[in-house]
Amino acid sequence: MNDIPAATQFDPSLVARYDVAGPRYTSYPTAPQFKANFGAASLCRVIRASNEDPIPRALSLYVHVPFCLSPCFYCGCNRVITRDPGQAARYLERLYREIELIAPQFDRDRLVQQLHFGGGTPNFLSDMSLMKDLLDSLSRHFSFSHEVDREYGIEIDPRFADGTYVRGLGELGFNRISVGIQDFDPKVQQAVNRIQSIEQTREVLDAAKASAFRSTSVDLIYGLPFQTVDAFSRTLEQVVALDPDRVAVYGYAHLPEMFKAQRQIDAADLPDTATRLALFGRALEFLTSAGYVYVGMDHFAKAGDELVLAQRSGTLQRNFQGYSTHGDCDIVGLGVSAIGRIGNSYSQNARDLIGYYAALDAGRIPVAKGLELDDDDVIRRAVIGELMCHGRLDKQAFGERYQLIFDEYFTKARQRLQPLIADGLVLETPLDIQVTSRGRLLLRIIAMCFDAYLDGKVQTARYSRVI
Secondary structure, three states: OOOOOOOOOOOHHHHHHOOOEOOOOOOOOOHHHOEOOOOHHHHHHHHHHHHOOOOOOOEEEEEEEOEEOOOOOOOOOOOEEOOOOHHHHHHHHHHHHHHHHHHHHOOOOOEEEEEEEEEOOHHHOOOHHHHHHHHHHHHHHOEEOOOOOOEEEEEEOHHHOOHHHHHHHHHHOOOEEEEEEEOOOHHHHHHHOOOOOHHHHHHHHHHHHHOOOOEEEEEEEEOOOOOOHHHHHHHHHHHHHHOOOEEEEEEOOOOOOOOHHHHHOOHHHOOOHHHHHHHHHHHHHHHHHOOEEEEEOOEEEEOOOHHHHHHHHOOOEEEOOEEEOOOOOEEEEEOOOOEEEEOOEEEEEOOOHHHHHHHHHOOOOOEEEEEEOOHHHHHHHHHHHHHHHHOEEEHHHHHHHHOOOHHHHOHHHHHHHHHHHHOOOEEEOOOEEEEOOOOHHHHHHHHHOOOOOOOOOOOOOOOOEOO
16 A cells, blocks of 8 residues: 555745746656657557557547637637537548547457547537447447446536536446536636636536536636635635535646637736745645545545545556546547557647548548657656656666666666755655655656656746646
8 A cells, every 4th residue: 555645735935946847747758759750650550569468458548529619718728619510520520530540450359448538628519419429439449348447538618518418428428527617706717718607517517426427527727817815715615515526726827829819818917926826725725624635736536536546556647637547558549639648659640620631531540740668768657657646666666677776777867856855855765765745746846857858957838837
């Protein structure tokens, strides 16, 4: 059993010193390292190799639905704003082609243990017959697991869904739902162009709970324009009253040079650094006092949630959806911009509809770029995963697993750790590395010490701030 620190210490002055930009490490190496020389042929080759594993590796399907009916100004997701329902049919036509091309590459004994619909707004497919047809296509071409622990999740915008729609999703087999909230304060909602009532949100969550969904999750964002600690505290009270199983509290990354919609936000309206940190500090205090466990990296869950239990048992992992109990699955990314992970490789589809449609119209799997990990990548990915998921790394056991002497192999990384050790974020002994309660909020900073591609430097234009 792995012991989770009894408390997560929030020291605003310490966090402020380390509040720089850095990767989120949903993959390592991170997406900026993907290369255009990894295409469809490369993907098919690594799939064939993965089929040869002695024990068939389960699959996780990620389906990207890029469309949204209106723009949320804070959003950095890959999405297309449209009110044309015909876009759904045109997109699904190509998505079915992609499924037909990629599914036969996998042996049929590889069961789909996890399915996740993200976006954009997956409930842009508002006609339940479209959603049913898509699931039917997936289940025809892949072997869906019927185990009780299978995880079929979907992200929902409650402004464009109701209880009837959510109950329909439950009948189709979905058992996890994630709902965006961001903030219930009217002034903040107006500033980010997302007007969403508590009643709309409650209807969706209550319908999920009544429809045998195993888990409900909500997303909040701090650092948005006009947020104050008092007003955000009211949002937290309202969220806890909704009783979700998980709460994600993300820091807003203001990168208007990368995301056009963010140019609608006046930087002068954003909270200053001290207020931004106080917002997260309030969320940490409020949610933990309400019985949620801080899993790490912005994620909170009830004490009996699968994420918390997996962390305690040492089986928690990370993938492109964040923390996961199925992180060992090979991930098949379907749809425009979707990212997959097969064995020791990553691949990403074309990021725009023009490129995505053109590849499929020509009969090609729409991979635009990717990466095959070398031995060093695999080793560093394992270190980062251990520290971010479990907060401890056994040097000797790790060295035996990868046939190396840990202290020698990671000489530079351990040098980068020294200031963090001095600040009490990390403890290092000859036997292990341990993240302290002071360091749990700065997991990204700790992981960056082991990132060979950063080499001690941060490219701020590519990454969000760590808090």
